[in-house]
Amino acid sequence: MKRFRFTQQEIVFAVFVVLFLAFAIFLPGFFSPENMLTLLQNVSVLGILGLAMAIVVIGRGIDISLIAALAVPPGVVLQMVQNGHSLPSALVAAGALAIGFGLVNGWLIAYAEVPSLFATLATGIFLAGLGQAALFQLDVVQWSEGMAGFEKLGQGTILGIPTAIVMFAIACVVVFILLRQTRWGAYIYAIGDNPFAARVTGIPSRPIIVLQYVLAALIGYFAGLVMAASVNSMPTRIFNSTLIYDVILVVVLGGIGLSGGRGGVVNVIIGTLLIGTMLNGMTIMNIPYAGQNLIKGVVLLLAVITDTILNPRNEETAQQGDI
Structure with a gap:
């Protein structure tokens, strides 16, 4: 008899469906229009960050600095506009900051050979x-009149669909094309699968690694703009x-192996749906922040163990020390 084997992403999607239905039936307020809008906005930012992390993890790295890229360059945009600069000039300046940040990350990892985690x-x-020390006047950078209209990036709708979700969808399409339809994407998979073999075949490994972190920083910047426009x-x-940690959960639970060379945009979408729903449900149930961290820690540990079983690291990859 033919044996059916389910992939990790199929299992995670099934868990999401069961969890969503359970919350919708048994958790008052979960399926309300207001909460669904909140869920979609939160999921969009988390998903965009998941795409950035996926590019790095597929190439056998990890980017702990994503949240800094999410917070600081968009904060610079709001602060510059608040100080009287035009919105376009603020966006360009913050974008240059994000690119420079990604270049530093990439250089440290690719050329100085510092492990990506550290x-x-x-x-x-x-x-x-x-x-916090030099760029912002307050911890929460407020909206200003010069930002008028930009809030539609996170609060508007396009054909009845929240703009934040449309931005997530656009990011998914762009990253999918990059990974699956371009030579750069093929190089990222090759480096993640076997960096030594990729280098021997003539793939410019170091520049591609730098590219991964520049892209991650830019996508993090984009996610921050969507988040800022939402609130x-x-x-x-x-x-x-x-x-x-939520971003790492999205990537690992979705089925992108930490050993590199596996996974894609579909994995990020599935992981985002599950983690976003779980976080939203725990918030509605008034689970304390410490309790939520405990639950997320257990889920992350189980996800890493599962990834280790499904995507074992051989002796060659274990010697890399990249993750």
Whole structure:
């Protein structure tokens, strides 16, 4: 008899469906229009960050500095406009900051050969500290008149669909094309699968690694703009939250192997749906923040163990020390 084997993403999607239906039936207020709008907005930002993390993890790295890229460059946009600069010039300046940040990350990892975990941890702390010490006047950078109309990026609708979800969908399409339809994407998968073999075949490994972190920083910047437009401010202290762990949960639960070279946009979407629904349900149930962290920690541990079983690291990959 033919044996049916389910992939991790199929299992996670089934768990999402069951969890969503259970919350909709048994949790008062979960399926209300207001909560669904909140859920969609939160899921969109989390999903966009998941796409950034996926690009790095597929290439056998990790980016702990994503939340700094989410908070600081968009905060710079709001602060510059508040100080009298035009919105276009603020967007360009903040974009240059995000690109420079990604270049530093990429150089440290690709050329200085600092393990990605430690490099991005250090640069993320530095960028967040720079913002709080020198760039922002307050921890929460407020909206100003010069930003008028930009809030539609996170609060408007297109054909009845919340703009934040449309932005997530656009990001998914762009990342899918990059990973699956371009030579750069093929290089990222090749480096993630076997960096030594990729280098021997002539793939420019170091520049591609730099590219991964530049793209991650830019996508994080984009996610921050969507978030700021959704709440009409940028709470820069979000860097101190556990959001980065939610992003890692999205990637690992969705089925993107930490050993590199596997997964894609579909995995991010499935992981985002599950984690977004779980976080929203726990908030409605008034589970304390410490309790939520406990639950997320257990889920992350189980996800990493599952990933280790499904995507074992051989002796060659274990010697890399990238993750």
